[in-house]
Amino acid sequence: MPTxxxxxxxxxxxxxxxxxxxxxxxxxxxxxxxxxxxNIKDLHQMIAAAMAGESAFEYVYDSCPYVVIIDxxxxxxxxxxxxxxxxxxxxxxxxxxxTISPGVAYEEFRSFDAVFDHTDSYDYEAIFVGELTxxxxxxxxxxxxxxxxxxxxxxxxxxxxxxxxxxxxxxxxGKAYGFRHELVxxxxxxxxxxxxxxxxxxxxxxxxxxTAQDLEAAITVAWLDENGETQSDILDMKIxxxxxxxxxxxxxxxxxxxxxxxxxxxxxxxxxxxNGEVLLGRWEDGK
Amino acid sequence: MPTxxxxxxxxxxxxxxxxxxxxxxxxxxxxxxxxxxxQIILAAAARLFGLEPPEIDCGVDGDGLHTAxxxxxxxxxxxxxxxxxxxxxxxxxxxxxxxxxxxxxxxTSEESxxxxxxxxxxxxxxxxxWSEEGAxxxxxxxxxxxxxxxxxxxxxxxxxxxxxxxxxxxxLQIPARDDAVENVYQSAFWANWAxxxxxxxxxxPEGAEEDYAFRIECTGGSILQxxxxxxxxxxxxxxxxxxxxxxxDFK
Numbered sequence: 001m002p003t004x005x006x007x008x009x010x011x012x013x014x015x016x017x018x019x020x021x022x023x024x025x026x027x028x029x030x031x032x033x034x035x036x037x038x039n040i041k042d043l044h045q046m047i048a049a050a051m052a053g054e055s056a057f058e059y060v061y062d063s064c065p066y067v068v069i070i071d072x073x074x075x076x077x078x079x080x081x082x083x084x085x086x087x088x089x090x091x092x093x094x095x096x097x098x099t100i101s102p103g104v105a106y107e108e109f110r111s112f113d114a115v116f117d118h119t120d121s122y123d124y125e126a127i128f129v130g131e132l133t134x135x136x137x138x139x140x141x142x143x144x145x146x147x148x149x150x151x152x153x154x155x156x157x158x159x160x161x162x163x164x165x166x167x168x169x170x171x172x173x174g175k176a177y178g179f180r181h182e183l184v185x186x187x188x189x190x191x192x193x194x195x196x197x198x199x200x201x202x203x204x205x206x207x208x209x210x211t212a213q214d215l216e217a218a219i220t221v222a223w224l225d226e227n228g229e230t231q232s233d234i235l236d237m238k239i240x241x242x243x244x245x246x247x248x249x250x251x252x253x254x255x256x257x258x259x260x261x262x263x264x265x266x267x268x269x270x271x272x273x274x275n276g277e278v279l280l281g282r283w284e285d286g287k
Numbered sequence: 288m289p290t291x292x293x294x295x296x297x298x299x300x301x302x303x304x305x306x307x308x309x310x311x312x313x314x315x316x317x318x319x320x321x322x323x324x325x326q327i328i329l330a331a332a333a334r335l336f337g338l339e340p341p342e343i344d345c346g347v348d349g350d351g352l353h354t355a356x357x358x359x360x361x362x363x364x365x366x367x368x369x370x371x372x373x374x375x376x377x378x379x380x381x382x383x384x385x386x387x388x389x390x391x392x393x394x395t396s397e398e399s400x401x402x403x404x405x406x407x408x409x410x411x412x413x414x415x416x417w418s419e420e421g422a423x424x425x426x427x428x429x430x431x432x433x434x435x436x437x438x439x440x441x442x443x444x445x446x447x448x449x450x451x452x453x454x455x456x457x458x459l460q461i462p463a464r465d466d467a468v469e470n471v472y473q474s475a476f477w478a479n480w481a482x483x484x485x486x487x488x489x490x491x492p493e494g495a496e497e498d499y500a501f502r503i504e505c506t507g508g509s510i511l512q513x514x515x516x517x518x519x520x521x522x523x524x525x526x527x528x529x530x531x532x533x534x535x536d537f538k
């Protein structure tokens with residue numbers, strides 16, 4: 001089992017005899033749209049907060065589990081998967097930014113349509129073990145229907161094959177097998193424009209300064225193929241919208257505030273009772 | 288300036304059966320599965336002032352999603368078998384529909400319309416036509432042969448073709464696959480005939496799979512609702528408490 005560490009090589013292990021076509025694929029753990037953009041639920045919660053006499057600033061939607069802020073350092077954790085052709089395959093992982101956690105053997109229930117459109121093979125993204133159920137007849141290219149016995153549908157690793165090129169759909173229910181890693185990036189939000197020295201000294205020790213615009217990360221997996229040649233695959237990591245939003249700067253160039261204020265603090269908004277003009281807004285002890 | 292020429296020829300040739308048909312899913316109405324800014328503002332106003340909340344079309348209701356598959360046979364008499372891998376089909380409806388297409392020529396003299404052409408209504412140059420040198424010229428004669436539109440000379444220009452095509456509509460209702468862990472609305476329509484077979488995977492509306500995964504219900508196909516066990520409203524303040532029920536308050 002690979003035990004990847006941060007931007008380091010993984011101990012090579014022998015492949016099983018069954019492996020013929022050797023590969024490794026990368027996918028990022030899907031990011032729900034609720035982590036990309038606010039939805040009407042968030043709106044309701046913020047309105048409810050305001051109507052309850054609390055500050056809507058207090059509301060932090062809980063669908064952004066990718067980031068924590070500790071002592072001003074933003075730690076972003078982005079899970080991703082390595083799907084090897086053989087669970088014994090040795091692979092190397094590198095990241096253009098951040099560090100990579102050791103791999104953890106991973107299996108996940110999957111259900112999907114294996115679509116054969118005038119073809120005799122379907123290649124899934126991962127090693128798959130499960131049941132395949134035909135949901136329509138098997139048709140040859142000339143439109144004639146034929147019978148295919150279950151024994152003629154062969155699954156090898158990620159590959160499902162039929163006895164000849166056909167058009168059909170098989171419903172797959174089972175498990176995919178691979179390894180789960182996490183890319184961990186620690187950054188400090190870009191300093192205000194009034195403090196440019198901090199950016200100029202970005203190479204100093206400690207987390208780098210980043211804004212939403214320049215935060216990019218890619219993962220590379222490398223392995224030896226059946227001919228002993230090095231192959232690789234690259235995955236550009238998607239940064240969730242809620243993380244980018246956190247790293248955005250305000251209109252005056254200053255970083256947005258940390259929404260995870262210490263418990264007990266509330267954002268007080270002072271306004272004129274004469275004309276409603278906002279006089280002051282600040283965090284204060286809520287007691 | 289239009290420099291039109293009349294239809295000079297329309298050839299309706301007997302078509303080989305093996306051209307078969309075209310499969311197409313009816314497009315989802317614009318905005319399906321999305322919440323617009325206006326709807327957000329209206330939702331806020333509804334919450335604050337007790338107004339009717341805006342309707343939101345998720346494209347999915349308690350019975351699943353409802354869509355349609357269009358079949359365009361090249362031969363109106365084509366006999367084909369059909370089916371769907373998941374869901375229920377309604378009785379097909381045959382109708383000749385009028386298509387208006389703009390066919391662009393880029394120094395070419397032969398282009399095609401998109402659907403099987405059963406009856407030509409008109410073909411014309413609605414706008415200026417240019418020669419290779421960029422000069423405005425009189426539109427060359429146009430002819431239509433089957434689905435092929437020909438210009439008598441290679442030019443730059445756009446022809447407007449209005450024609451009738453046979454469209455057979457298969458209504459389709461797809462319930463969620465309750466026993467599936469993902470891809471709950473996945474389905475495909477198939478059609479076979481003497482000479483070929485085609486498959487059309489059905490696209491669910493945007494966000495439908497995720498709504499199902501997170502149990503965001505869209506009952507009645509109009510209003511987004513959230514189950515009561517989802518995020519409760521924020522903790523009440525010392526002054527005033529308002530409790531929201533995402534099933535009842537946002538109907």
